[in-house]
Amino acid sequence: MTDMLSTATEPDTPHGGRVPSFAVISGKQVEEALGGREQELVDLVEATYRLHGAGDSVNPPSYFLRFPDRPTARIIALPASIGGSARVDGLKWISSFPDNVRTGLPRASAVLILNDHDTGYPFACLESSVISATRTAASAALAADWLSRTRSRPRRVGFFGTGLIARYIHTFLAGSGWTFDAVGVHDVSPDSTAGFCGYLRQTGATGQVTVHDSAEDLVRSSDLVVFATVAGRPHVTAPGWFAHNPLVLHVSLRDLAPEVLLASANFVDDVEHCLKADTSPHLVEQRTGNRDFLNGTLYDVLQGRAAPPGDQTVVFSPFGLGVLDLAVGKYVYEQVARAGELRLIDDFFHDLRRYG
Template sequence: MTQVPSFAVVSGQQVAGVLHGREKQVVEVVEAAYRLHGEGRTVNPDSYFLRFPDRPSSRIIALPASVGAPVDVHGVKWISSFPENVAAGLPRASAVLILNDTATGYPMACLESSIISAARTAASAALAATTLAAARAVTPRRAGFVGTGLIARYVHTYLAAAGLSFDEVGVFDLDRGHAGGFAAYLGRAGAGPVRIHDDAASLIAASDLVVLATVAGEPHIHDPGLLAHNPLVLHVSLRDLSPEIILSSCNILDDVEHCMKAGTSPHLAEQRTGGRSFVDGTLYDVLEGRVAPPAGRPVVFSPFGLGVLDLAVARYVLDEVSASGDLMTVPGFFHELKRHG
């Protein structure tokens, strides 16, 4: 007989407890989800944006998705981005994620998801960095971070866990204080020599691995000559680079259709050219050996951020918390369970 699942709530503290120190496992979960997606065993509809006429910089986004076996889960991430939070000392993003039971469709868990979102973003970036570097046979020695918030911190953690170390790390942020805070964190994390740059251009010129993790709504890096030394660029924030830079680079995306919307840099390049011939492939293509990014051109990885990755990581977290015996269920959450009373 089909049973209604219990409904659980997983706190941010529990999420962090599961994910801390398990960066390699999370990268494996994310890679497996990318492979399922590449094999057509996921459903990842368009994201839905709730915007506010009186607060144009803020938005709340719904990312529905479904991941097939062996993950076997469905759900939606509901994530807000309110950049004004930063000035008040709060993280820009907050999120929850609902997982639905496969057999009944009933919601079975609500998880705090800002940590899950940051972890899957960082795991995706680390997977791309190691995969693309190996495909190019080039080991990055100088890293640079444009944007120094929570995502930058997570990306650095995951890059280090993936075995990447650097002779120097550069940081730049429009807020010098934020750059200084991130530089201090990097020092505590043993990142090696850290240099605070006065602008993004000097940082890019000094880096062969560039992490763009800003809240930019439109391109602010315009000159293709800045990438003449052929760096690997993890374009996490998606809207930093001009169409000219995109068109002069080797472009690897996580999902072509999803990246070509919402004013992303690849979307602007598509609008400029009327086509997608500048896209060289997806990360799945590189993982499968179908695409080999060259060492003699800049390589830009632009991940839209797929909901299937969030669901895969959330399922991992839920299973780990359940196995520990610490899963908090809500008795009586589902009440009307008889059709006729």
């Protein structure tokens, strides 16, 4: 392995082309490239949504690998391609094994492969759990901003689920200018709750922190509710909990019963992606036989084609798009390359002679 960035000295192929390089970027490098750049990354995610909405991307359905002997686990493949200045193709391969938490390991792990736009050759493999959490949190912060522009900006935030994603979302809210008078916390795991509260103390988070034993109390006392759980089916079934019309970031996608969504204004990141795999919006479509409950996409809001009502609960349900991973991954690659810290794998590609 070569700890250097260099393509000028790479050998030529027999026909004069450059031998493709391949880099491995570690989680530590990813974190260093992304840390403290929350607003810049929110802006990057917004620009990517605009590219996707304008059709300058390819984002086919995600592919789910499930296991009969491990019904709670899954691995998902998210292929995608994005144009604009990034011009990159690739694939995120992300696993979700909830039982990991009992042994002290994070639930999710992931890698991201970046492919060259012109040759198709993969040129980098990046540890991607941090990239995935970053794009999720940046998307949530972006949605919170745009979906609150027609209503009073929330001052009380509640986190339903207190794992890695909740931490990243709070970090990105704070890093993009949000402050809160109160921070509510609820989780079925006391250890997760304690860990999240410790993070809040260490970072000097604004707002009085309250741990709620009751899910209902958390929802009713929050103007901005963040669902970041590992729920596989709806467990919040009472529309009355949302009578105060909060803004809801339904990041984990399967927490809210159809009754709650039918009583709310609903926005998604991508209609076709979100309404499948038994997400809460998909369950609504199955029940009603239509998609009339949807008010629009986040891109519609960005373009001014849709506006969230100020007198109704607003729910944002993002499926999570592979193009966002590509945009953030390419950003990381460029940061590491500029710093001269790419770790190139010597001779990763072999036998490049067409006829031997």
